[in-house]
Amino acid sequence: MYEDDDEIIREVRARSRRALFQIFTALTFIALGVALATHHAPETFALSPNEAPEIAKGFLYMGAAYTATLFAWDWIFGAE
Numbered sequence: 001m002y003e004d005d006d007e008i009i010r011e012v013r014a015r016s017r018r019a020l021f022q023i024f025t026a027l028t029f030i031a032l033g034v035a036l037a038t039h040h041a042p043e044t045f046a047l048s049p050n051e052a053p054e055i056a057k058g059f060l061y062m063g064a065a066y067t068a069t070l071f072a073w074d075w076i077f078g079a080e
Contacts, residue, residue, distance in 0.1 A: 024066050028063045
């Protein structure tokens with residue numbers, strides 16, 4: 001199956017990279033979903049109308065940070 005250790009290491013790194021991307025993508029969509037839910041239905045979370053936009057912005061920024069992390073990770077470690 002594998003001829004040497006380098007092939008094993010490449011396969012494990014590729015699998016880890018895919019898992020990392022899937023996890024951060026899921027976190028991004030979760031953060032954006034919570035931001036939308038908080039913004040459009042603050043009463044569901046027992047928030048006052050004044051608090052909802054600020055909390056929604058926080059989740060929106062979190063989603064943007066996860067996306068930026070994905071791009072930075074790809075730029076730093078890139079495809080081999």
